[in-house]
Structures are given as C-alpha cells and as structure tokens.
Amino acid sequence: MIKIALLGCGRIGKMHAATIARAAGAELAVVYDPVGVAAEEVARQFGCAAAATAEEAIAASDAVLIATSTPTHADLIEAAAKAGKAIFCEKPIDLSLARVAACRKAIAGFDKPVQIGFNRRFDPGHRAARDAARAGEIGELQQVVITSRDPGLASRDYLKASGGIFKDMTIHDFDLARFMLGEEPVEVFATGSTLIDPTLAELNDVDSIMVIMRTATGKLCHINNSRAAVYGYDQRVELFGSKGMVISGNRKAHELERFTATTTNVGEPYLNFFIERYEEAFALGLKSFLKCVAENATPDATFEDGERSLALAEAANLSLAEGRFVKMAEVTA
Amino acid sequence: MIKIALLGCGRIGKMHAATIARAAGAELAVVYDPVGVAAEEVARQFGCAAAATAEEAIAASDAVLIATSTPTHADLIEAAAKAGKAIFCEKPIDLSLARVAACRKAIAGFDKPVQIGFNRRFDPGHRAARDAARAGEIGELQQVVITSRDPGLASRDYLKASGGIFKDMTIHDFDLARFMLGEEPVEVFATGSTLIDPTLAELNDVDSIMVIMRTATGKLCHINNSRAAVYGYDQRVELFGSKGMVISGNRKAHELERFTATTTNVGEPYLNFFIERYEEAFALGLKSFLKCVAENATPDATFEDGERSLALAEAANLSLAEGRFVKMAEVTA
Amino acid sequence: MIKIALLGCGRIGKMHAATIARAAGAELAVVYDPVGVAAEEVARQFGCAAAATAEEAIAASDAVLIATSTPTHADLIEAAAKAGKAIFCEKPIDLSLARVAACRKAIAGFDKPVQIGFNRRFDPGHRAARDAARAGEIGELQQVVITSRDPGLASRDYLKASGGIFKDMTIHDFDLARFMLGEEPVEVFATGSTLIDPTLAELNDVDSIMVIMRTATGKLCHINNSRAAVYGYDQRVELFGSKGMVISGNRKAHELERFTATTTNVGEPYLNFFIERYEEAFALGLKSFLKCVAENATPDATFEDGERSLALAEAANLSLAEGRFVKMAEVTA
C-alpha cells in the first residue's frame, strides 16, 4: 500500500483525493492545504490525517501529489525530492522556464519517479490513437490536428493567475502534440484573439487561439483552443498518416439518439468538464504512477515533458507577440 | 452503512461483491457460497467474513443479495424475508411460475424492499430512453424494438440448467419491454431456431429467437435474440412514437475511429460482456436498492416484475410450441 | 435507343417519366393516361407523344412501363405481352392472388423481360447489404430486421383503394425480405393496430404492423411498419449472420451536424419521401431493366417475385385475422 500525501485541497485536489480513494494499492494517508479548514474537510471525508505543514505531510508519506497553486509547485517538488518521496505534480511545474530549469538542476540525481499531471496521455481514446500510430496502422505520421475547447470561461481571478492561455490551457495540448508526434516541434507559430471576452486584453491575454508547429522531419501539427464552447468540453485528436487516419472523439454519458419532426440523430451533450471527461484518464494516470513507484520506473509524463511543454508555450507567446515562426532554439537556449 | 450479505460467489456474485465494495453507504459484511472455498476467496479479497451457512450470513446482515444458482432463489428469498432483511435477488426468481407464485404468497405482508436484478432498467442510455418517452418527447409510444444478442454461446452445462432461452436470456428483454411500454403485454408470439448450435435441439432449446407482443391499447413490441453475435454484446432499444423516436445504442470503451485505404469510420468493438457493458447499470441498480432500503421504499424492479417477466417467458414457450399468439391470461390464470 | 411507352401519368408515373428522360439508351416515346389531360401535360413536359388509348401507346413502343392504378395492371401486362413488348410494371401486380395466377398463365411462354417495380432491390445501400451477405462477409445469414416507416398517412381515398397495409406498403418489405434472405419464408406471423388513425378500422385496415417470418432452414425475419414517422421516411435493413452484421441506414441530403448549448450531433432530416429517398434506386432499376431488354435477360425483380410477395401479404392478412403462424402452403396451394 503506497501512502500518499496530497498537497492542495482545492477543486483539483479534491478530485485527486477521490481518485486515490478508489485506486487499488494506494492509500490517502495525509492531506495538507495552506487553508487549514480545506484540508480538514477533505481529511474528514476520506478518513485520513490533516497535516499542519507541507513538510509534515511529505514526511508521513511514500509519495507526494502536488495540487497546490502553481507558484508553489517547484518548491514542493524540491522539498519532496529532498525527502526522497516519489512525486506526482499538477501542470504546469511553474510559469517561468528559468524556475523550472533551476528546479530540474536542484533535483538532479533524484532517483524516484516524478510524474507531471498531463492526464490526457492516459485517456483511453487518445492513447489508442497514439498506440495505433506507433504500431504503424496509419503508416508514417504526417499531420496532427488537436481541437481543445473549454465549455466556459474561467473566473477573472483564475485567469489573472493563470499565466495566460498558452501556459494554462494550451500546455495540455502542447504535451499531447509531443505525445502524438513522437518527435519534438522545432518551430512554433501562434496567433490569438479576444472573441469571447474583449476585456481579457487588459490581462494581456486572449481567449481563442490557433497554433501550427513543425518538427525537424517536417511533420505538421495544428492546435485550436477556445475558452468557451457552449456545446460542451470539446476534446478531439486527429492523426493523419501515409496509410490512414485515426480520430479520437468526444465522450457522452450514454448513447441515446433522439429523432423528432425537426431534428435527427440528436446526441447527448459531451461530458463536461475535465473532471467528468477525463475521469478514466485521471484514474489510469494515477495507476500508472503507482506502478512506477512500485517498480521505480520512469513515468509516462516526466519532468522533462513538463519543461518542454512550457517551452512551447513560451515560444507561442513570442510568436503571438512578433507574428513569426519561432524556432524552439530561441526559447530553450 | 448498510451491511450486506452476499449469497453466491460465482461469476455474477464476484461482480456484485466488487460493486458493493465501491458503493457509498454499503458494506460487504459477509459472504456465503455452498462451495466454501469460493466464499473464502471472496471474503479474503474484500476483507469480510465468510459464513458457513446462508442462514448465518443472512443473520449478520441488514440486506441480502442473492446470487446463488436459480433453484435456490425462492427458498433464500423466503428465508431472508422471514429474517426481516431487505432482499436483492438475481433473475429469474425461479424457473417455475407456480414456485414463484408460492414464494409470493409466502412473503405476503413482508414490508422491506425486494428488488430483482433487472440491471438494464438502470443503464443510463436505456433509462434515458424510457424517461424521454415518459416525458412525452416522442408523443404517444407506439412501437418498441429490442435487439439483444450475446457475444457467444454459453457452456453446455450452463445452458442445460438455464431453463431455456426465454427464461434465461429473453427474460431481461421481457422486463425491459414492460419497463419501456409502461403497460402490460396481453398477447405474445414467439418463434426460434437452432442456427448457431443445432445440437441445442437435444436440450429442447433454441439459440435464435424473435418475439412480438401486443398490449391492450395496441402498442407493439419486437424482441430479437441471438446467443452469438461475433461483433460483441449487442444491446439496443428503439422507442417509436407519434412525435418521434429515441434509440439507446451500444457502448464502446472509447471513441476512436480508424480510416484506411479499404475501410472508413472503423469503431471500437462494443463493450463485452454484460459485466463490462452494464457496469454502470449494476452500480446504479445497487445504489437505487440501497436508497430503497434506507427509505423503506419500493424498488424500481419488484418481485412482481420478476413474476410477470417469467410469465411472458412461459407464454413465449407455449407460443413457440403451438405457433400462435398466446394470450397472457392463458398462462397467468 | 429503347422506345418506352409510359402508361399512367399520376405521381409515380411522372416520376418514371423523369427517370426515363435522364436514362442513357432510353427514350420516352409515348405516354397514356385514362385522364387525357394528364397524359398531355406529361407529353408536353417531356416532348413526347400522347396516345389516346393504352393499346396505341403499347404499339408505338419497344417496352411498356405500367404505372396506372392497380386494378388495370394485370390487363395491361397481358396486352403488352400479347403485343410482344418488354414490360416494367409497378407493384402490386394485382390485389388478388387468383388474378395474378391467371395473368401468369395468360403470359406463359412470353419471352421478353417482365420486371416488377420493387425499387428497393436497386438501392445502393440495400444492395450492398445483400451483396455483402451473398459474398459471405457475415457468414451464414441468420436474422433479418427490416424497419420501414412512411413519413405520413396517405389520403383516405388512397388508403381505401390500397388493398390494406400488407398489400400496399409491406409488400415492398416482403420482397426485400426475400431478396435478403435468399430463400423463401415458409411461415408468416403478423399483427397490427390502429395507433395513428383509429378510424382506419372502418376500412378493416391497420396503420402499425409487426411481422415475423421463418424460412425452411430456420432463418428469421422481422418487419415493422408505421404509416407515420414524423422524423421522416425511415428505411433500414439489418442482416445478422454467424460472422457479423451489416446495416443499411437512412440517407440525408447532406452531412451537416449541428451542436448547440442543448443539443449535439443534430443531423439533417432523412430524405423524404420515396421519390427522394429512392431516386437512385429508381434510376438503377430502370437501367437494369433496359439492360435486360437489350440482352433479353431475366430481370432482378420478376413476375414471380411480384406473385410471391403478394402471397406473403395474403398470409399476413390471414395471420392477423387468426392470430397464428400461417404456413405459406395454406395461401399458395
């Protein structure tokens, strides 16, 4: 039984608590949150201890799940590594590439698993798409198209602290693109608009974006994001290759179709929001992490994956500002 | 916490054990199986007691889940009722209508919930279809078409003890038909063939059947069954009415579609078999039962539902033998 | 260029005129209708002659297309055969099996093609289903399910003269069933209700029916019909076999899907009514007929097919009246 310390008891932290509670081979041993009552509530609900400090929680565990606010991630990773505990950290590692690089250096030589919370890699449909491509079912992969739209705009406070759409939202798609492509994008173009909420310009942010990336072998990848798709959480991946195509589509709660005098084939709304859509993915991601902890193996979504996705987001910001195809060497050098 | 005694630790019993283990508000307190080691194995896996006798298990519980072999169901229902425990019993109650009627009389006046394991009523898609019809979305219901095909022929031993396809397999569809129609079929026609395994004729059984039923108001219902659909467990319900139609379709593990030089839109196989396809339905059925126990309410699938479905199966047997539209009054009088 | 005489210039006659006008290798030479102005209108529209009598029209042609009212079909078939002209006759040949048998005897020895207007055999989707079954793609065929629903109730006058639902509407599905099964049904069960228009009982007719048929080898076939599907003309065929299943589905004018805050995957309505849905089938049926005329070959839908489908309708009427599985030998002996 792997004892897990959960750091952070907000929306995503509570979701992780529930996922841990259902997982075989794991035990939610202790929780911590800077807001003590938040930790106590989760502790009560799941019947575990509430620690007064993060250090105390880390000490009482085999593995640490970091779901606190972004600015604390890197510090907690370093603290957990120093304590010798396996680490599962929500994305992004940090909003600053420099801080991430410093964190990487700080934990150099740490030999326990460090997994970043790129849940979509573990979604059964997305993973089956990747596996089909790897198995050669679509021949040589040539183009990737990722559609990723949130059902509605987050709160102003959330957006203010988010680091902007590329580091907050597209970062999932940057990671998914790398997961699908199987090689690194070397050039990034990005543009965006405030089509949903014009006042986002005050935050120097946009709500609707399109990206194109190119790898060294010429593979092309497109991402489009919207902060508000009224018909639900739209999560699709399309892989196109020399021998065919695979598309991982949206999920519905069930397969009812309705037919009336004016409409045909009306389906259920898409699962909405990520906690529902990626419920299986979160569970499978945790399961994979637990297996890595047990076998001291390298996770599917590593610290390096977290760093590279952030670098792509940084390149996208530069491209948006300068209107050009930015070379990754410019941001990672 | 409702303490449940699980009677029967075979394939379906183990599935129920896992469902109980995941359910909120329930505790798998004790298990029993005529084969002691089977009970012990489940007890070990789920960390509960193993009783030496059914009576002992019943005594140690708030509610009893009967998943033993069919011939024992009625006796155990009577024992549990005598002990004053809420009852969840797998279908069918018995293969004999007379025994079911006797059991009904034996427990007359028992005031705790008795739920029969008609899981499909709790399937989100099927239930949404029923709810749409009840809500008037398709106007006046006129026709029901149920397609229900197992992925592969069960073992000879299973089939020998099954009571024949109508009492073993179609009974689920008879119940679903009543659930959808919202009124009682008054006439039943059935025919069948041995198209999958001609030697089933030795068991006086068939493997491929078609049924038509008619209610007092003239509503029509068709059921088709096959014991072996190579493409998976095929479970569809279509409701047709004066203002439209709803279709509850099959479920897949995920929504990957594959496109190659020779094929287009290739989907995942259907979830296969009932433990996978109706996993949610089993959980929701148990949840509904627990709520009835807590509130001492009438379950969605009652003893009477079990008896009526068996009567429809009996009528189908008579129709198959005599090639005519059998009136329900003939078998239930 | 095969010169065609079109007899009958009503709704279906006009449709045939347009189909002939578009066909390669055929020429609409002359039209006839008992209502002279109807013939003249079609003649003007398509730039052909209008004959004063059917005999005159027949004489001026290589092949005759009979689209007059049902009671005239058999006489016109006999007249055309006597004149030595190839024949394409709309269904049904007659409402009386005896008259059809007499007609068969009257034209015995006639050596030109006689094709009955069972258009659905030529529908690309339905034919692909049949071809897949014949090619062994689904192994041994076991069950056929035909859903066939008209978009709205025909006029009272039409219904009065129609011969009842089985001879007017289901006859298409009886023919399709034989086409799909590849062997003859030997037993027929049918039931029906007046769920759409209760006053149809005055015509001794029903508007909602279900049928089950069985072949000598035990293959099973279900048909359901409704006179009024508000969501459109619903035409589906499902073939189920030992190695798989094929489903021929409905056609839409185009593939637009709509997604809104409350609905998902909303499709176009189905093509509506048979003139739109089976436009290709009518053209392909005519093309096939012209080929048979040119090569003096046997058509895909023969006089015998017309007679057998009528016999199935007769058996259905008997079954509806007597509530039993009727043996085909009873009606055809």
Next chain:
Amino acid sequence: MIKIALLGCGRIGKMHAATIARAAGAELAVVYDPVGVAAEEVARQFGCAAAATAEEAIAASDAVLIATSTPTHADLIEAAAKAGKAIFCEKPIDLSLARVAACRKAIAGFDKPVQIGFNRRFDPGHRAARDAARAGEIGELQQVVITSRDPGLASRDYLKASGGIFKDMTIHDFDLARFMLGEEPVEVFATGSTLIDPTLAELNDVDSIMVIMRTATGKLCHINNSRAAVYGYDQRVELFGSKGMVISGNRKAHELERFTATTTNVGEPYLNFFIERYEEAFALGLKSFLKCVAENATPDATFEDGERSLALAEAANLSLAEGRFVKMAEVTA
C-alpha cells in the same frame, strides 16, 4: 435555352459537358479544344458542334464555359467579354496576380455575369453550414477549420504546371474560408513539407501544408491540406461560434455499416474524387450560373473572389518562404 460554348475538353471539360447536358434550361451548343480530336469526341458524345477556334465557339454561344489550361483563362475571359458573352471560368483565373489584375481592368464595365468555378460554395453540406452561420444559429462566428485532402498525388506533369499547392489546391480552401468567414483575412501564415514525395522539392513545391488566417475582427481560420489521403477525398468544414458549432462532413455512396469479429461500424469509403464528391455542387453551381445569366445577376463566385483567393495563395507562398504572418496589404498593394 441558354446556348453554351465549352472551351477545353480535358477531364474537367468532359465533366462540365455532362453537367450541362443534364441541366434544365441549358444546351451544350459547341465545344472547342486546342486538340481537335478531343473536341470532336465530346461533340460526338453530346451531339453538338465542334468549333475550329475558340473565337468561333464563343461566337456561337450565349455563354462561355472556360475549362482550358490555366495560362489561357485570362485571354479567353477577355475574348468572351469582348464578344459580350456571359462567362463561367475554371479556377484559377491565372497564376499571376498581375495578369489577373490586368484582366480585371480589361473587362471593366463588362455587364454580363462572370462566375469562377469555386464549386465547393455550392456543395449542399458546405452551403448549409454557411447558411446556418449567416442565420445566427451558431451566434458570432469565431473559428473556421477546413480539412481538405486529395486522395492521391497528381501526375508530375500536372504538378509542374500547377503553380504550386497554394495556387492549385489550397485556392479552393482560401475561397471556401472567405465564403464561410464572411469577411476578409488580413493576415496569412503558411508552412509546408514534402512528406509524401520528397522530390517535389525539385519543383519548389510541398505536398502537406497548414495555414492560419486572421480577419480584421480577429476571427481565426485554419486550413490543412494533403496531396494524398489513402482513405479517400477528405472534405470537411467546421464553423465554431459563440452559440454552437456546425460541421459539414464527408459523403459516402451509401450508408452501409459493417460489423465483424474485429471491426465495428465500418463505413463505405468517401466519395472519390472531386467529380464524384462534388457532382451535386457542380450541377448546382451551373444552375446558379444559368439563373444569373437569365436574370443578369451577380454570381455567387465572382471574378473578385477569384482574384482574392489568388492573393491569399500568393501571401501563403510569401509566408512559407519567410516564416512570418504576412499582411494581405503586402501582396495586394
């Protein structure tokens, strides 16, 4: 009856001849091709005259359909305009923006319809998508995604003369983007690779491209093209707005779905190639042109549309070369 002169009797010319032959209100009066026998063959097939020169053909018509090789388009437009004949010209008008501008000036004041062959505007699905957007069904349009992939690489000779992928293939999508957006793109980014045939680099061409465009109000549009989609001609348009989404999908010859032990929901291949996929669109485009000729109205796809799409292609070439977001003012000034 509008008499049409068809100039050019190659693959696309023959297709137009057949479309004209089927159209109501039009007559294929005369054909011309620089290769005399090609014209004679088409003349024989459709029973019309074959002219020795383009001028002769133009003189004998009410309207001219230009389907010759691209370098002759502008000259023939000018000749037809001078002769006062309505004009339908295949895309592109010319490969040189300067030549197109000169042609525009040469025909300034010409008051008969000039329609460019952007057939996709007339595709029922694509048009229904546009109409839904214009009607406000999806609120304010925000993003457009166009997937457009040919089934296989054209011949080397064709590609050499094509002017490159943007002017030959993407030009259709540039036009479709403008049609859907309802406003002009002001910035264009394009990149591409030779993933299908590396030797295309010798022609200074690519076979796989991705484009992003932005309008003045911030609407975003993505296009992806491939010269070789093995699963067929992939033609999809997705419109995303503040109140919903519409997707115009691919067409199949019929709606058969196949299910086997290893695959589910296998559909027919997509209609392949443009002559099949856009058969209706070509017919509707011609119908629309004939209506404009009859009413002397402005066509749906004007000379200006041809010029603007070419300008977008020019901008894409510049962007591909320089790796930056090119402003339309740079290429159109």
